[in-house]
Amino acid sequence: MPETYYAVFILKILGEKVEDRDKLVNYLKSSLKMNPHSVYFVLKTLDILGEELPDVSDFALERLRKAMGRVAKVTKDVHELESGITATYSFDMPNVLREVYSLVTVLRLLDVECEEVERAKKFVEMFRKDGGFGVKDPTLEDTYYAVNVLRKRDKGAIDFVMEREWKDGGFSKVPGSYPPYIEDTFFAVESLHVMGIRYKNYRTIKYLSSLQNADGGFRRSVFLGTSSLEFSYYAVASLTRMR
DSSP: OHHHHHHHHHHHHTTOOOTTHHHHHHHHHHTOOSSHHHHHHHHHHHHHTTOOOOOOHHHHHHHHHHHHHHHHHHOSSGGGTTTTIIIIIHHHSSOHHHHHHHHHHHHHHTTOOOHHHHHHHHHHHTTEETTEEOSSSOBHHHHHHHHHHHOSOOHHHHHHHHTTBOTTSSBOSSTTOSSOOHHHHHHHHHHHHHTTOOOOOHHHHHHHHHTBOTTSOBOSBTTBOOOBHHHHHHHHHHHHHTO
16 A cells, blocks of 8 residues: 555656556555554545545544553653653554554544644654654654654754754764665655755755666665665655755
């Protein structure tokens, strides 16, 4: 399902026709499963195609409550996060920030205004560390999920992201580390956009362009050579955002 979204996104951005559109729409609707991963990618793809979205708001609301509730059971207060949520959650459960982000995105696509989305904003604040966000340690990926839920300018998060900008373009997992990776560059560029920062760096554009392979796709880093739809999506989305 993610690959379908990546492919449709790239085709639409490049102004290409989506072949067998009706078959694709039927496939998306028939393959929809009631889990955060499926509803996120199906609705995002249908939205790009300009199709009517299935109403999965009841599922999204209930699952969002459960996701936040599960973590609440792990710790009694925010001060126990370091020994509670981060230790227990990372071993026993999938990434809660990704799940909350996915479900909030679905509710926003459906134009559902509710108390749970406001609760989700307070919830992700519990995972703030050193300016960024993380279930365990703060990362660009988790920060991307959190700032997309918060949707506000955040100086601490902006500084956290920019500290990971590699001097020759792209973004690294930790400050000063090499090489930069295509997914971290995407998470950084998109996070800055959500926080109202118009990031455009010629060196980053040049770095992303250097990752394109002869088959037209993009690889993960200067050392990893296989193209994939996921890496190509990260590149096209980032380059488009900096256009």
